[in-house]
Amino acid sequence: MQTVDATFTLSYTPEQYDRARQFVEDMKRHPDRVYWRGKEGKSDEELIIIQIVHWILSGFYNNYSPSKRRQILHMRSAS
Numbered sequence: 001m002q003t004v005d006a007t008f009t010l011s012y013t014p015e016q017y018d019r020a021r022q023f024v025e026d027m028k029r030h031p032d033r034v035y036w037r038g039k040e041g042k043s044d045e046e047l048i049i050i051q052i053v054h055w056i057l058s059g060f061y062n063n064y065s066p067s068k069r070r071q072i073l074h075m076r077s078a079s
Contacts, residue, residue, distance in 0.1 A: 020055070
């Protein structure tokens, strides 16, 4: 299996930020969920941004639409 380091520049709306913040707050009430694997020691801000990135990239790859191109502003790969 090959791996590639990729850097994405994404845009997100205040509504997406608020939705991710609410999601992280909800996850805090469930500390035993799989969600927390690999997220130990991350700040709330990091968790919110991680969630936004996850949603944008998951939607981009699983349900492509031209509007998604506006959220992914730049992608650079260093293999």
